[in-house]
Amino acid sequence: MGRGIEMEKTLKRTPLYSSHLALGARLTAFAGWEMPVTYTSIIEEHQAVRSRAGLFDVSHLARFQIRGKGAESFLQRLITTDVRRLVQGRCCYTLLCKEDGGIVDDMMLFRLGEDAFWLVSNAANRAKVWEWLNRWKSTVDQLSLQDISEETIMMAYQGPSTARHLDSLCGETCSLLPRFGCTQTKLERYEVLVARTGYTGEDGFEFVASSTDALPLWNLLLQMGAKPCGLGARDSLRLEAGLLLYGNDIDEGINPYQARLGRLVHLEKGDFVGHQALKTIKEAGIKQCLVGFEMIGRGIARSGHPILASDQEIGRVTSGGYAPSLRRSIGLGYVPTLYTASGTRFLVGVRGRPVEAQVTILPFYRPQAGGQG
Amino acid sequence: MNPQNFRYSKEHEWVGPVSNGVALIGITEYAEKELGDIVFLDLPPVGSQIQQYKKLGEVESVKAVSDICSPVSGVVLEINPSVMEHPELVNTEPYVGGWLLKVTLADLKELDNLMTAEEYEAWLTQVSTK
Numbered sequence: 216m217g218r219g220i221e222m223e224k225t226l227k228r229t230p231l232y233s234s235h236l237a238l239g240a241r242l243t244a245f246a247g248w249e250m251p252v253t254y255t256s257i258i259e260e261h262q263a264v265r266s267r268a269g270l271f272d273v274s275h276l277a278r279f280q281i282r283g284k285g286a287e288s289f290l291q292r293l294i295t296t297d298v299r300r301l302v303q304g305r306c307c308y309t310l311l312c313k314e315d316g317g318i319v320d321d322m323m324l325f326r327l328g329e330d331a332f333w334l335v336s337n338a339a340n341r342a343k344v345w346e347w348l349n350r351w352k353s354t355v356d357q358l359s360l361q362d363i364s365e366e367t368i369m370m371a372y373q374g375p376s377t378a379r380h381l382d383s384l385c386g387e388t389c390s391l392l393p394r395f396g397c398t399q400t401k402l403e404r405y406e407v408l409v410a411r412t413g414y415t416g417e418d419g420f421e422f423v424a425s426s427t428d429a430l431p432l433w434n435l436l437l438q439m440g441a442k443p444c445g446l447g448a449r450d451s452l453r454l455e456a457g458l459l460l461y462g463n464d465i466d467e468g469i470n471p472y473q474a475r476l477g478r479l480v481h482l483e484k485g486d487f488v489g490h491q492a493l494k495t496i497k498e499a500g501i502k503q504c505l506v507g508f509e510m511i512g513r514g515i516a517r518s519g520h521p522i523l524a525s526d527q528e529i530g531r532v533t534s535g536g537y538a539p540s541l542r543r544s545i546g547l548g549y550v551p552t553l554y555t556a557s558g559t560r561f562l563v564g565v566r567g568r569p570v571e572a573q574v575t576i577l578p579f580y581r582p583q584a585g586g587q588g
Numbered sequence: 589m590n591p592q593n594f595r596y597s598k599e600h601e602w603v604g605p606v607s608n609g610v611a612l613i614g615i616t617e618y619a620e621k622e623l624g625d626i627v628f629l630d631l632p633p634v635g636s637q638i639q640q641y642k643k644l645g646e647v648e649s650v651k652a653v654s655d656i657c658s659p660v661s662g663v664v665l666e667i668n669p670s671v672m673e674h675p676e677l678v679n680t681e682p683y684v685g686g687w688l689l690k691v692t693l694a695d696l697k698e699l700d701n702l703m704t705a706e707e708y709e710a711w712l713t714q715v716s717t718k
Contacts, residue, residue: 241624256679257650258625447624447651515628515648537627537650544628566646566653 229274230368230429238443246338248275250446257447261539264415264452265582268374270433270441271449277341278364278423279334279348285355286330293351294324295471295493297484301326306397306410310471310479311347312489316496317467318474320344321459323412325397333408333423335369337461351488368429372436373419373444373452375582380439381420385409389420405432414449416456417582454545455538457507457578463518464505464533464547472501473549475577503530503549507577508561509541514570516546516563523562523569529554532563538579545579546572590616590709591683595702597641598711599657603702604687612687613659615647618712620682623649626675631656631688636664638691640698645688647678656688660698666690 226249235242240251251272253260263269281290290298296309303326311319320343322336336344341364348360372381381389381402388400389409397410405428413419424432437443450460459465465474470493472480480493510516516535521528535546546563554561557576562569594602600619604612620626628648638644644658668687671677678686693699703711 252651253624256625258627258676451650513628513630515653517653537648539625539650 227275229272230426231272231274231433234430234433235272235443240443240445243446245446246275248338250275251443253445253447254443257445257451258539260442260444260448261451263442264374264417264419264444264448265540266375268372268376268380268439268441269415269444269448270436271371271373271444272368272433273371273421273449274364274368274429275338276364276369277334277336277338277344277362278367278369279336279345280359280361280363281332281334281348282359282361283330284357286332286358289351289355289358290324290332291484292354292487293348295480295487295489296324297481298324298326299484300481303328304396304398306395306412308479310476311344312471312493313467314489314492316470316489316492318461318465318469318471318476319347319467321461321465321476323410325408325410327397327399327408333363335421335423339462366426367423368426368432370422370424370433370436371413371415371419371449372422372441373413373415373417374441375418376440377419380441384435384439392420394418402432403435405435407432414456414458415452416458416578416580417452451536451539454534454536454547455540455578455580457547457580459505459547460534469549470496470501472496473504475505500552502551504552504555505533505547506550506555506574507579508546508548508563508572509575509579510544510546510563510570510572511560512570512572514563514565514568515544516548516565516570516572520566521564522548522550522572523564524554528564529561535563540580545575590705592705594683594705595659595699596705596708597657597659597702599641599659601657601659602683603659603699604683606693606696606699609693609696610665611660611691611693613644613689613691614682614687615656615678616708617682618716619654620679620686623647623652623654624679625650626678629672629675629678629688631667631672632664634664634666638662638664638689640701647675659702660691661694662691663694664689665692 306325325333378390408423520532522530530550532548630646638658
C-alpha cells in the first residue's frame with residue numbers, strides 16, 4: 216500500500232496541470248505525461264458521466280493536422296477505412312495497419328474541409344504515428360503534416376446532460392451536431408473544434424482549442440456543473456462501453472479481424488498499406504478473437520491474467536476490472552474462436568486462483584434509451 | 589482520526605479493542621484513501637490461522653490489488669458479512685462498519701510490536717512527505 220509511482224522530472228504536463236493540483240487530483244505517469252487518475256473517487260467520477268456530466272483533460276492525446284490537395288489520397292493510402300466516404304464536418308474511428316495487417320494505431324479522423332483533416336491518436340503512439348505518416352509522405356504531392364499536440368489542448372466533456380449545458384454557451388451548435396459530427400465554433404469567446412464523440416459509451420463532446428485558452432475553457436465547463444474526471448474513470452467507462460485500449464487490447468501483433476474491428480477494413484476501396492495481408496487474413500479466417508466476458512465467480516480479472524479451459528491456457532485477459540455501472544467484474548481477452556459464443560464458460564486465473572467467467576455480448580453497457588450513445 | 593485504543597502496523601492495518609483475547613482487524617483510513625474505491629475483498633475462512641505480518645488476504649480497488657498483512661497472529665472467528673457484500677464500507681467507515689475479521693489473538697504480547705495511534709500518525713507524516 217505504498218505511495219505509488221515516483222514522478223520523473225521528464226514527464227510532460229498539460230496546460231491544466233495547476234488546475235488539476237488545485238482540484239486535489241491524484242496524478243500518475245501515463246504515456247510520458249503526468250495526468251490525473253482521479254480527483255475524488257473513480258466510482259463517483261464514473262457515475263457523474265453516466266448520470267450527468269464529467270470533464271476530462273485529454274490533452275495528452277496526439278493531434279496531427281493533415282492538409283493540402285494531396286491529403287485525401289495520402290490518407291486513403293494509409294488508413295483502413297474509405298476516406299472518400301467521410302464528408303466534411305464528420306469524423307470517424309479508423310486504423311493504421313502495417314503491411315502485414317498488424318495495427319499501428321487506432322485513431323479518430325476529423326474532416327474539416329475538402330483538403331483539411333485532423334488525426335487524434337494515442338499518446339503512447341505519438342512518435343510512432345508521426346514517423347509512420349512521414350514515412351509515407353513522399354508518395355504524395357501537395358501535403359502538409361503538422362503535429363499540433365503541444366499548441367492545442369483537448370478536453371472530453373461527457374454525459375447525458377452535456378448537450379443541454381452547452382446550449383447556454385454556443386446556442387444549439389453543439390446540441391444539433393449529430394453523433395460523429397464536428398465543426399468549428401466558439402464557446403463564449405473561445406475558438407474550439409467540437410466533435411460529438413468520446414471514449415465513454417455516453418453522449419458527449421470533445422473539444423480541441425488553443426493551449427492559451429485551456430484554463431478559461433476548463434473553468435467555464437466546470438462552472439456548468441461538470442465533475443472533473445481522471446484516467447481511472449476514463450478506463451472504467453471505456454471498458455464498460457467495450458472500447459479498446461491500444462497497448463492493452465490491440466497492438467502491432469493483432470490484426471483488425473482478431474480485434475473485431477473488421478468493419479473498419481474497407482477492402483473494396485482499393486489498395487492501402489496492409490490491404491493484401493488483410494485480404495488474405497479475411498479469406499483464411501482467424502484462429503484467435505477478442506471476447507468480452509463477465510466474472511461469475513468471486514474475483515476481478517486484470518490485464519495479463521491467463522484464460523483457462525480444460526486445464527490449458529487458451530488466452531490472456533487484455534483489460535479487466537470492476538464495472539461500476541454494472542456492479543460486476545468484466546474483461547476483454549483473446550481466446551480461440553471456438554470459445555467466442557455468448558454464454559461460453561471458461562476460467563480466469565486470478566493470481567493463481569481459477570475463477571469462472573462467461574462470454575457476453577459487447578458492449579457490456581449501453582446508455583439509457585433517448586441517449587445518443 | 590485513528591482511534592486511540594487501536595494498534596497499527598506499518599502495512600496500514602489496525603487491530604481493534606481487545607476484550608477477552610478477541611479483537612477486530614481492518615485497514616486504516618490512510619490505506620483506504622491510498623487504494624481508492626474498494627470493490628473486492630478476499631479474506632480467509634472462519635477457523636483459519638493467521639500470522640502477524642503475514643499475508644491474510646487481498647483488497648482490490650477499481651485500479652489496483654493489494655495484499656492485506658495481518659497485524660496479529662490468531663484464529664479467524666468471524667468475517668464481517670456486511671463488508672463482503674459492500675466492500676465500499678472500508679472506504680466510508682474504515683474503523684467501524686468496515687472491519688474485516690474478528691480474531692482470537694494467539695499472543696497478546698504481539699500488540700507491543702505495533703504502533704499506537706500517535707506513533708502511527710507520526711510515522712505517516714514521515715512516509716507521506718518522503
